[in-house]
Amino acid sequence: MIKKLKSHEAILVTLLIAEFLFFNATGRRFATIDNLFNIVRHSVEIGLLALVMTPIILTGGIDLSIGSTLGLCAILFGKLWRDAGLPPWAAAIGAILVGGACGLLNGALITQLRLPPLIVTLGTFSLFRGLAEAITRGVDAFTNFPESFLFLGSGQILGVPTQAWILLAVAILIWLIVHRTVLGRSFRAIGFSSEGARYAGLPVERRILFCYVLAGLVAGIASLTYTARLGTAKADAGYGYELLAITAVVLGGTSIFGGIGSVHGAMLGVAALAVLNNGLTRVPAVMNIASELSGVLTGALLLSALALGTLPKHLAAWRARRHISLH
């Protein structure tokens, strides 16, 4: 099992390097430090969401509502700051807690009522987005944030974009949780066999609930970097980000059925998509159709990664069949 994951990561690293070489050769001013920072700055939100989507998928679950949660948190951050008059850091903590509450709702419905995660988060996908639109009556937008907050989205620390440090910090935290703590070990056990995990004395419901609350909290953080980067908070923030996060995580070798997967794999998936999106806008031949082409290539990449993943299984089955008929 672990062997299969390693080969997947190796493929992804070579893909990433191939992308680099190709875009550096054909793209205009691709491999400059500024552009590299652009790639990082533009993939922070998707990166954060992919990070917390990994433990959820490891337990065999899924979260379609994480993009809407980001939107709701962005709105409440704006409301707390502008209308409730809270200082930015207090409003930020409020937004993160709102995210945690959204995650708690998802987790509670999934664990206490044993409901399928896909359908629960499909319901909260419209509910959270609906609440964001209702609170702002659709039209209201929050802007003119103080410089101290905008620093989060456009400033630099030690020459590196601020939000890159946030992504790095959250990435390290989630990597340690998944790969170096008992929590991570229990996510895999639950993903492979939730009954087996329960008989081994693991608190299955509590661990699954933890994953969804963590996802909500980090979606709150992502709403802050999104709002800071954009300079404004509106009800359509983060629309469709959950599908991009799922694409990156699956591309990174994590199995949608649970158990197999890695946080660094997901990060490689995010990087591969980010470099693809950025690179295409710099290749003169395809510059004018960059956005559509990146959508088509992302879909194709995802399908080939999946099909490649099942190759060993099918080869083995084919060999076994051939073995029998030889007798």
Next chain:
Amino acid sequence: MKRHFRELSVLAALLLMLLVLALFTPNFYEPQPLLSRLTAAAPKLILACGAALIIISRQIDISIGSLFAVCGTCAGLLAAAKIPFAFAIAAAIGIGAIGGAINGALVAGLGLPSIVVTLATMVTLREALRLAQQGVFINLPEGAQWFGLAMKPGQSFICAVALAVLVVLAFATKHLAAGRFIYAVGSDAEAARLAGIRPRAITFAVFVLMGALAGLAAVLNMAQSPQVDPNSGRGLELEAIAAAVVGGVAVSGGRGKLWGVLIGLLLLVCIGPALTYAGVKPYWEKAIQGAIILLAVVADGLRSSARKGLFD
């Protein structure tokens, strides 16, 4: 009575809503706008029936909206190129079936998870269409709208076709072996294999059917106006799945009735207009729809966990 409890509870909700509308906003029932509203919902009913069969076979398909747009645009281009309209309709259904076959081959053939396969096909189809058509409307030739009939007969014809599809599929899933095989595969694929049913073939066939239905829905939608909007179909996949879930189709597979899906769809489709008639601000619509889906899902959870407790 007990076995239809779930569908009847949704019917009760729908009747309650219609009653409230009748009392407070009677012109909801003005014949002409009501017929137009039902005609606009007809394509969604066909998509919801397809989505229901997919969910009953314990799979999911979120590429329905993109396939719907591709089929509609292709049919529009063919019709605009003076190809006989009947041929354009057949082409749309054929292209839909091919799209469904691609999903089916990947899910049933390679055993890939349907949520991720259809996520990939959704994105690929939508962006490829945008690449080709760039969002430019397609003007249909003269006789295309309402299939050449006058408007009122055209509208009733479209509603009739949608209801016919519902009746045929409901009959097939109740009385034909193929229909029952879908329930069997959704309920327990291994038991189906041991009973001599071929689960992978059934799953493949359901995806192909879903594609063809998407093509047919696109044609019925196209016939309602003289122009084809290539961006159409955005979000239809979630509406179709929501209608099936609210209509009592169990995501765990093997359970659900198509007439329940009809009621689920009517409930969700009525919310928008109901808010307009009641003069409620439009920004409440999405939150209310999300709440209804969650309520239906929680109701399912309470009911099956009560029963599952016995069995677990």
Next chain:
Amino acid sequence: MKRIASFISILVVALTFGCGKSPAPASVAGSNKKITVAFMPKSKGNGYFVSCKQGADQAAKDLGVELIYDGPTTPDPAKQNEIIENWITLGVDVIAVACENRDGISTALKKAQDKGIKVITYDADARPDARMFFVNQATPEGIGNTLMDEAGRLCNEEGEFAIITASLTAANMIAWQEKIELRRREKHPKMTMVALRPCDDLKDKAQAEATTLMSAYPNLKLIMAICSPAVPGAAEAVKQAGKFEKVKVIGLGLPSENKAYVMGGITQDVILWKTVDLGYLTIEAAAAVARGELQKGAKKFTSRKLGEITIEGDNLLLGKPFIFDKSNIDQYNF
């Protein structure tokens, strides 16, 4: 151990290729170096911007500038910022953008200006300090007033009307709604707006919304569709409801998409501007700004194709919104 090795290999690759800061665009005033103009629509899936691009392509060919055209496939403010920031590192000379989100885009445009890239906006404006000029096909006041005055005229100054917009969050729609409301209060008090419904830029949804509106408000006299797909959608609904004597349809839309309805007398008039000219003028202004021929504070700008363009403050006025109606609509093919 193997995993850490793969991490390091990526970092190494990134650093070896990172050859220093991206050079500032070497646009010296008046030099005839080929200028690159980066031109962005609000979203690519929209017929309206396709016609703008026709004009832009024409202008690029006439002026011999290199045109880069990209934008998000659906209206997404974050994506617009990302593409602008990519253009900054690409080193374009001038950016011309239709802004989905006025404040959001200004953060990115200011960054471009700090890097010496000239910025102008068209169709929808950003904050004044984030760009040099705004090619104003028509100011929101201009659009709002024309729409409201037309509505008043058609309903002889009293009655109910409803608005169908794209999405509740679209910035320019919100601006137009405010101006329409102001104009109504000021000039057409007896007109009342009974409802505002979104259609997510989808023609079919607009059609369904219009049908419901006509039935929910029996004495509705006019539907104002302020996003391009909604105009034909509303017109089709009115035609199907057989109410084209009672309910008038006006809106902001492309002549080509509404020709049938205007000729059929269902849509009274479509207010728009010559989008092809808008595209053409935008590229002309962009090139002029890049070459230094157009400085801040200029009062006039001569366009090759459109002649004298007056500049009010920092707005290049394409002119008042143009009303396409039965009499003139078939002369235009965009």
Next chain:
Amino acid sequence: MAETLLQLESVTKHFGAVRALKGVSFELKAGEIHALLGENGAGKSTLIKVIAGAHSPNSGSIRISGQIVERLTPALAHRLGIACIYQQPALFPDLTVAENIGLRLENLGLFQRVKWNERRARAADLLNRIGADISPESEVRSLSMPEQQLVEIACAIGAGARIVIMDEPTASLTQKEQHLLFAVARDLRQSGVGVIYISHRLEEIFALADRVTVLRDGESVSSHPVGEIDEAHLIRLMVGREISQIYPESQSAPGDVVLSVRNLNCAAGGIKNISLDLRAGEVVGLAGLVGAGRTELARVLFGITPADSGEIHIAGNLVEIRSPQEAIAHGIAYVPEDRRRHGVILELPVAANITMASHRKLFANSWLNLDRERVAAQKFVTDLSIKTDGIDAPAGSLSGGNQQKVSLARWLETDPKILILDEPTQGVDVGAKAEIHKIIRHLAARGIAVLMISSDLPEALGMSDRIVVMRNGTIAAALPGKSAAPAVMSAALGARA
């Protein structure tokens, strides 16, 4: 001479490293009940799946009514008149009984009509033919396990099969339902059907079968008419070693009471006022037929299904056990019966499986300490001599016996005061069985109180200091260690001793 319906010639089948069938020859005549006897793990289930076409053999031949059948599939087996009643019913939980039977019996083309009233009539007829009062309209999901078993039997009969395979059908049937089943089997024999009856219970074989073939470790050992063989000889063939298999002697006298249970009730588990004491260093055998409620009791003690009422005292003080975590905290460990689903997680490495129950103990600050895990795992791999290629190998790559040792190691790592073992040597090769017995005796010597659930009578008798017999969810009798087998069996069966 009755016609030979089925003939197997040296059939083998292996799954990766595990060789389930090493060469089985078997013959079935028409109008005969041919019993297939063997301990759990002897290969019975695999053999059935080969006959029913669910698995394709790696070598050897299958002859049905005379002709060799190359690629047997479930559909083909169905058409050739082979009907199989699996231990795990292969039914559709969401569909009605009538439809379940319909889908199994009919061979409808895709576009053929389903005749519902015909299905309902046939289902009703079959169900009352075997005396099961189940409504054809009820959903299978709402049926109890015994009821589902009867539906499976109804399917077999309905199929008019000429070869009917029954895989431990009486496992979860009540007394009344068992007699019903015997009547049905004899009924089938009368009508010329060949019945393969699988069980590991001797009394059923003598009551029902005409011929018996013994299966041991994937090989068909011998085949005799029932009249020519007695119980002791059968057990010797089945177990392959002398009945007086020497079990390690218990070296220590039992200490004071560690666990005392007073009238424990749990409706969900079917447990009725259980009172039981367990002393340190004592091995208590929990005997009884399958379905007597022994596993359900273990689940209540371990907190999987919370008790309704009753008291549990550990080392004298009253405790409340609502979850496995609490049970572990109180020093209770449970090695579950279903090894592959609950015992180990097949995809995770051996080391991860071994430390899985003692995260709190080994990794107090919740940081995984891979070295400490490796040391702990390696210690058990050597102590219990687990055959695995490294502690990073996935548990799924191990043989049944070694998987059981890993499961055992997991719970020993929590160093429990009370160890509940559920069929510890089920499906384990003879060598590993002896080693596990040694380990159990060693643990008792170290003062751990062991409650061992075992359907293997010789093992229960040989290993236990005391035997508690359960029947229908309550304790039927408590017998001293070295009692005679018939006494235990009669208590289990509830027969007049």
